[in-house]
Amino acid sequence: MTAAADSAPAPSAAVSVGRASMVFNAGRVNEVAALTDIELDIQPRDFVSLIGPSGCGKSTLLRLIANLLTPTSGEVFVNGKPAAQARLDQDYGMAFQQSGLFEWRSVRKNIELPLELKGWAKQRRADRANEMLELVQLPEFGDHRPWELSGGMQQRIAIARALAAHPPLLLMDEPFGALDEMTREHMQAELLRICAAAETTVVFVTHSIPEAVYLSNRVVVMSPRPGRITDVIDVDLGGERDEDTREDDAFYATITQVREALRGAEHDSGQPVRGVDDR
């Protein structure tokens, strides 16, 4: 077998990152080694959270998977294809902390945008937009303008837009970071329901430990300078996740486990862990 065949991803992997490193401004005074030797395989229907102090390269890793950045070395496969091809095929949807809704478009037209760019016919777009509005339980808001919606509703529309083309993969960068605690917990439950319904694989960046534990079946713990993966923690909370899950002993035990993994990362790098939320 050749080396190239060796490094090819398992065909079943939704995301496969192989020895990827990312250096910004290489060779200049402001050089930053944002990521070093990242190895990560994500299976279909996985919900994987990336957690770590700010500046550890979570967003950079997500952008590598999205092919919004190209790694300095190493390779990234999405859906068994090189990440660049996956982006051209719109194999993933993306959501950010800012909902990024286009204020000159109605909510419905926002959801239709990725479909427009795929060249879908008008009627098909409208049908899908209605379906997505139902999915995020905002069917009566299609003709509103984005700013008429609350922050949580805007974020639900952003998720509807990211999933409109039914991509197998959803990439999210702190999507609930700007929401208040109550809305946030509600949105987490909604996200689990939506992704279960759409059978979507999710990579989710957060700096909240409970959020990562509640949502994920795997939590990837990262440390800064240089950005590395220090631990991968499997989350087994048994059965459906609902509001009772947040009171569960297994939930608390896993939170403790993630927190200790983050402390370990702190030890390794000799830096205090900042910017990680214990709430």
Added chain:
Amino acid sequence: MSTAAMNAMRVVRATWPPILFGLAFLGTWELIVVLYDIKTFLLPAPSAILSALADNVGSVWDAVRVTGTNALVGLLLGTVVGVALSFALMRFRVLNELVTPLAVALNAIPIIIVVPVLNNMFSTTSQVGRRLMVLLIVLFIVLVNVAKGLRQVSATHVELMRSYAATPWEILVKIRIPNAVPYLFTALRIAAPLAVITAFVAEYFGGTQDGLGSRITSNAANSRNDVMWAYVIGACVLGLTFYLLAILIENAAGRHQGRTRSTTTTGTTATATPAAPTGVAAHS
């Protein structure tokens, strides 16, 4: 009560104080002129101005048309050229780095002084020099603002579009142009009143004598103060028309975006920035 009736009520309530004040002001003015027997060449009474206006309404209207046409032609052409150039500025970074400082510098000097130069380039009966002057003033305001709107799109929007595998052309049509629309409206709101002022002042530098500015100076020189004031009324009407035009444009921009915005205007560069989108807002 119907909304129309409520709106009418609101308009009446908002307009009666200034109208009452205006009438009181004119009444006092009339009274002072009559009581103290002030001569017309010093200050004509409102009644004298009104009768002068009635006697000269045809020629005042002609002068309004001349100056108004200059302002409108300059405003429209300046907008068209400004928008076209802003696309070039967005496309070619080098051009942007050359033109933007130039535009700022040109705005800092009173370029109205080049009117005689422009006039010399065309025949003495031509309005082209004045229209060019208006065009120049409008051009730079539109250029600087629209170029900004085309370039300063949100980073999240651009990343989203790239995640949709959008081409640069699609990013232009679906993101940059819609983003620049409110910038254009803001520029027009600033440029419309300036277009009138420029057209008006440009007449002080020679050329044909059929516009408002020329008529006001010549009547003042001949001590025909009441007639001069009649032309001043014409100038007020023209200025108000363009001001209203600007308000309508602003409302159109408001409808486009559907919410109020605050704008800042810096004196020298005349740029304006639509307010950043507010994250959360109440239900309508």
